[in-house]
Amino acid sequence: MESVQAIKQRFGIIGNDPKLNRVIEKSIQVAPTDISVLITGESGVGKESIPKIIHSLSHRKHGKYIAVNCGAIPEGTIDSELFGHEKGAFTGATSTRSGYFEVADGGTIFLDEVGELPLPTQVRLLRVLENGEFLKVGSSKTQKTDVRIVAATNINMAENIGKGKFREDLYYRLSTIEIHLPPLRERHEDIHLLFRKFASDFALKYKMPTIRLDDQATDLLIKYRWGGNIRQLRNVAEQISVLEKNRTISFQTLRGYLKDVGSNLPAVIETKKKESDFSNERELLYKVLFDMQRDLNDVKKLTLELIKSGNNSQVQEEHSTIINKMHVDTTQNNEKSLSTLVNEEIPTHSENVEVLNISESIPESYSSNQESNDNYTYVEDIVEEENLSIQEKELELIKKSLEKYKGKRKDAAEELGISERTLYRKIKQYNL
Secondary structure, X not given: OOOHXXXXXXXXXXXXXXXXXXXXXXXXXXOOOOOOEEEEOOOOOOOOHHHHHHHHOOOOOOOOEEEEEHHHOOOXXXXXXXXXXXXXXXXXXXXXXXXXXXXXXXXXXXXXXXXXXXXXXXXXXXXXXXXXXXXXXXXXXEEEOOXXXXXXXXXXXXXXXXXXXXXXXXXXXXXXXXXXXXXXXXXXXXXXXXXXXXXXXXXXXHOOOOOEEOHHHHHHHHHOOOOOHHHHHHHHXXXXXXXXXXXXXXXXXXXXXXXXXXXXXXXXXHHHHHHHHHHHHHHHHHHHHHHXXXXXXXXXXXXXXXXXXXXXXXXXXXXXXXXXXXXXXXXXXXXXXXXXXOOOOOXXXXXXXXXXXXXXXXXXXXXXXXXXXXXXHHHHHHHHHHHHHHXXXXXXXXXXXXXXXXXXXXXXXXXXXXXXXXXXXXXXXXXX
């Protein structure tokens, strides 16, 4: 079995990202089998290289390898292209024609953009996958074929299935093994390496010195989102190589070749800021709750000391003073933060903050004093009211976000600053 590095050299694959290496490892592992493979990933990530690797390492490597772009063939002729047709099957069918599945018998067919296949063709393809049989257009004679199918798509198959544009049973037959190629923006270390390779190739092709990026331009190159992935990077490298006289490329020069630089760079930074702000709110709430715990412990300590001294009237006076101070401080410090906070980790006093029932810690003789017991109950009521307020605000924010995004949990969760899983749990908790 060939190594990952040997495969990359053999097929001209550039990059050392762990995600890319894992894709090649999976391709090597699945190649000796006849399992159907579905390759997913954005347009321009290089999906066409994977079926070549799989075919070359399989026992079918001496058979034919045919790549078919399903999105480029008109709907009216794609059945004829894939399965062939009989003479006179339709206007212009002047002779019998063999389709790709007949020609590639014993080999591999790569169906690129398989998500674009029309529904009638999907039914025919499903039959090939299930029992290796197909019918030519205009024929009633069943033919057999032994073909391995590797498919690729850049669309969201789950969405297409939901819209009725793609058969669910065909999807599961195609995706026995699914290999996902990461977008270029997730392979930061490979971006500059690929650019240098392209720049060297174009310098050789056009017989001119190789372009080089200065430090600022290199930083911009790596941070850019590259919506068109490797294809876009290659085009930019070619444009600069041909048009720029100065072979050292500056930040401003590179910026001129990148579309929507402003909208492609700050998105991640903005997201981090939101998470940081939300984290500060959470820390502030924790501080309030722990301050409350400390004050309650002070009440307990003071009460026990005064009981020992036998001065019950002083107990009540000091007790009331501390409680009133706690109530005022809590209200002033957190009126803003508590009203905006929605978080999966908010601790309740019954879980992470010990709320002390002072009446359990004092002598029976003192617990008979009804007025004092009322004070202790008041301490606990404060905590209950604070927690109730948080839950009400949390519920209100969740409802507003769900209404704003018409029930889309993913968008609502992003606005609230919590995970979609947490939002789902909150929805279930509040019976929304």
